Amino acid sequence: MKNVGAILVALCFVAQPVLSQSYLEDRGMFISQPQPSSATLLNSETESTLSAYHFYQQRLALQLGFAFDPEHSSPENFIWLGSLTYDFPRAYSPHLQVGLETYSSGKTLLHLSRSTTFRQRQSYRPHISLGFAHRPKAEQQLIGFLNFDNYLLRAGFGFEDLLKAPTSFRMDLSLAAGPGELLAHLTFGYSWAW
Numbered sequence: 692m693k694n695v696g697a698i699l700v701a702l703c704f705v706a707q708p709v710l711s712q713s714y715l716e717d718r719g720m721f722i723s724q725p726q727p728s729s730a731t732l733l734n735s736e737t738e739s740t741l742s743a744y745h746f747y748q749q750r751l752a753l754q755l756g757f758a759f760d761p762e763h764s765s766p767e768n769f770i771w772l773g774s775l776t777y778d779f780p781r782a783y784s785p786h787l788q789v790g791l792e793t794y795s796s797g798k799t800l801l802h803l804s805r806s807t808t809f810r811q812r813q814s815y816r817p818h819i820s821l822g823f824a825h826r827p828k829a830e831q832q833l834i835g836f837l838n839f840d841n842y843l844l845r846a847g848f849g850f851e852d853l854l855k856a857p858t859s860f861r862m863d864l865s866l867a868a869g870p871g872e873l874l875a876h877l878t879f880g881y882s883w884a885w
Contacts, residue, residue, distance in 0.1 A: 752861050757771055758875065
């Protein structure tokens with residue numbers, strides 16, 4: 692019985708004509724390439740959408756820019772600025788944001804802000820932030836954290852635009868004001884998310 696089954700299977704393969712390219716062409720037939728199905732089109736659209744989808748929860752931004760400080764500004768004395776900002780992880784906006792800003796005039800600011808990002812999961816993400824900044828002074832040492840004159844109210848807005856996941860271009864415009872002090876800066880740079 693086992694041999695009969697094997698013989699029948701072999702006869703099926705031998706009895707069928709071989710579907711070679713020349714055999715089909717002799718009979719006026721050809722093999723065409725399959726057309727893209729709707730599932731394939733859907734997958735390509737989904738891939739392009741996912742490449743612009745920002746699903747990260749935290750980010751680190753490194754930026755350079757320039758600042759306006761009435762105390763040190765003049766047309767001859769241009770103030771440069773370096774900024775490092777970190778957004779703590781959170782699934783939804785607003786985020787808690789900490790940062791460090793160092794000015795070429797010698798000032799340094801530490802800031803803590805609440806940052807609200809609009810269109811958080813899209814490739815173009817505008818944001819606003821509001822918080823406090825502290826200007827540490829070396830001569831005051833640690834007691835400077837208790838001095839109210841060293842604190843400034845800080846507000847800002849800007850945007851991030853996804854370049855290639857997880858890297859985005861970032862631009863910020865911020866204003867910090869406190870007792871006898873006013874600082875404004877514009878920064879450009881990159882942010883990395885994870």
